[in-house]
Amino acid sequence: MSATSTVTTPSFAQALAESGLRSTPQREVIYSILLSERNHPTADEVFARVKTELPSISLATVYNCLETLVQCKLVKAVNFERESTRYCPNLQPHAHFHDDQSGATHDISLPQEVLSQIKSILPPGYDAASVEITFRGKSPCANPADQRN
Amino acid sequence: MSATSTVTTPSFAQALAESGLRSTPQREVIYSILLSERNHPTADEVFARVKTELPSISLATVYNCLETLVQCKLVKAVNFERESTRYCPNLQPHAHFHDDQSGATHDISLPQEVLSQIKSILPPGYDAASVEITFRGKSPCANPADQRN
DNA sequence: GTGAGAATTAGAATTATTCTAGATAGCTAA
DNA sequence: TTAGCTATCTAGAATAATTCTAATTCTCAC
Numbered sequence: 001m002s003a004t005s006t007v008t009t010p011s012f013a014q015a016l017a018e019s020g021l022r023s024t025p026q027r028e029v030i031y032s033i034l035l036s037e038r039n040h041p042t043a044d045e046v047f048a049r050v051k052t053e054l055p056s057i058s059l060a061t062v063y064n065c066l067e068t069l070v071q072c073k074l075v076k077a078v079n080f081e082r083e084s085t086r087y088c089p090n091l092q093p094h095a096h097f098h099d100d101q102s103g104a105t106h107d108i109s110l111p112q113e114v115l116s117q118i119k120s121i122l123p124p125g126y127d128a129a130s131v132e133i134t135f136r137g138k139s140p141c142a143n144p145a146d147q148r149n
Numbered sequence: 150m151s152a153t154s155t156v157t158t159p160s161f162a163q164a165l166a167e168s169g170l171r172s173t174p175q176r177e178v179i180y181s182i183l184l185s186e187r188n189h190p191t192a193d194e195v196f197a198r199v200k201t202e203l204p205s206i207s208l209a210t211v212y213n214c215l216e217t218l219v220q221c222k223l224v225k226a227v228n229f230e231r232e233s234t235r236y237c238p239n240l241q242p243h244a245h246f247h248d249d250q251s252g253a254t255h256d257i258s259l260p261q262e263v264l265s266q267i268k269s270i271l272p273p274g275y276d277a278a279s280v281e282i283t284f285r286g287k288s289p290c291a292n293p294a295d296q297r298n
Numbered sequence: 299g300t301g302a303g304a305a306t307t308a309g310a311a312t313t314a315t316t317c318t319a320g321a322t323a324g325c326t327a328a
Numbered sequence: 329t330t331a332g333c334t335a336t337c338t339a340g341a342a343t344a345a346t347t348c349t350a351a352t353t354c355t356c357a358c
Contacts, residue, residue, distance in 0.1 A: 021335085021336095022324085022335070022336080024323095024335090024336070024337085026336085026337075027336095031238070034236055034237070034238045035238050038237070038238075038239075039253070039254075040235035040236065040237050040245075040254045041235065041236065042234065042235055042236075042314090043234065043236075043314080043315080044313095044314080046236070056337090056338080057337085057338085058337070058338045058339060058340090059315095059338095059339090060315095060316080060317090060337080060338065060339075060340090061336080061337055061338070063314095063315065063316075064336080064337080065337095066236055069236075070236075073240070074238065075236050075237060075238045075240075076236070076237055076238075076239070076240065077234050077235070077236055078234065078235040078236065078237055078245060078254065085191065085192065085226050085227065085345085085346090086189035086190065086191055086226075086227040087183055087189065087190065087191075087192075087195070087215055087218075087219070087224050087225070087226055087227065088183070088187070088189050088224060088225055088227055089180070089183045089184050089187075089223065089224045089225075090187075090225070091222070091223075091224075091225065095267075095270065096189075096227060097271070097275055097277070100278070104188070105188075105189045105227065108270055108271060108272070108275075109270070110270060111270065114266055114267060114269075114270055117263055117266055118244075118263060118267060118282065120263075121244065121257055121258070121259060121260065121263055122246070122257060122284065123257070123289075124289075125288070125289030126246055126257075126284070126286070126287075126288050126289060127286045127287040127288075128246070128284040128285065128286040129249070129285055129286040129287075130284070130285050130286070131282065131283070131284050132281075132282070132283045132284075132285075133267065133280065133281070133282050134280070134281045135271065135275070135277040135279070135280050135281075136277065136278055136279050136280075136281075137275070137276045137277040137278040137279070138275075138276040138278075139274070139275050139276075140272075140273075140274030140275060170304085170305095171304070171305075171355080171356095173304095173305065173306085173354090175305085175306075176305095191345090192345080192346080193344095193345080205306090205307080206306085206307085207306070207307045207308060207309090208307095208308090208346090209306080209307065209308075209309090209346095209347080209348090210305080210306055210307070212345095212346065212347075213305080213306080214305095214306095234314085234315090
């Protein structure tokens with residue numbers, strides 16, 4: 001019942017090669033698991049699944065491979081950065097901008113009409129209690145030193 | 150240099166009271182720190198700061214108080230849920246919907262025009278490399294059992 | 299003042315993730 | 329082929345954020 005017939009598409013190897021990396025059995029199997037199991041698995045869930053095909057694989061390798069696939073833009077990491085939770089007293093609807101350089105997080109005010117347009121992408125039946133919008137990139141704040149967050 | 154003159158506004162006590170909770174020195178000081186330090190501090194940073202006013206406070210209390218303030222809707226938690234990172238091979242622009250009941254995460258496709266409208270809220274100088282949009286609430290998927298993520 | 303429940307405390311426990319050091323494997327040039 | 333270099337993999341220890349536990353302290357209603 002091996003649903004994950006290892007996909008060794010040229011494009012897979014190619015995407016890795018473009019970053020100077022090799023296609024390995026571990027990477028192939030993990031990628032094929034992500035393709036077949038479209039339910040946003042965690043590293044641990046991938047680990048459990050991949051062990052049935054490569055029993056000697058280690059959890060560290062799973063983390064390494066997932067990180068590699070993200071770097072090669074073959075998969076995306078959801079719930080992105082695993083840093084400390086941060087708190088803000090700004091209760092107005094707003095988005096956040098995370099400056100990659102300084103690590104600072106800025107509030108970006110969110111006009112009502114944009115918010116409702118965002119909510120309009122939800123198919124019928126979806127009832128959203130909250131939306132979280134986070135940008136990441138470069139912000140105009142010149143001095144990283146005086147802006148920790 | 151005690152910038153945090155404890156704010157005991159009636160509304161603060163009131164917001165707590167509405168949830169059947171008390172206004173305590175620890176909660177007041179922590180809230181006032183969040184108000185004065187508008188840079189999205191972490192629990193640890195709040196802990197460091199609050200210790201100068203309440204030297205005997207414990208880290209657990211800081212976590213408890215922050216959680217309490219979030220429950221009373223006095224502050225918001227950014228970088229919300231501290232769960233495992235999840236991975237998906239869907240490279241199209243899409244948002245995520247997190248079903249609170251089942252814990253499942255669904256992809257929501259994101260039309261180009263909505264995406265560009267979202268990006269348009271950024272003030273000049275902000276250069277976003279990526280945007281992450283996450284809804285949370287109730288999704289129409291009836292059976293929580295067969296949809297883990 | 300007393301007693302019940304709420305809140306706080308210190309420290310242990312948990313969980314996701316990263317680090318480290320050693321073992322393997324695969325390619326390159328002789 | 330084979331020696332050597334590097335990439336990759338592995339197991340287990342280490343780290344960091346957070347939660348849990350049990351004991352103590354505080355508050356308020358009576």
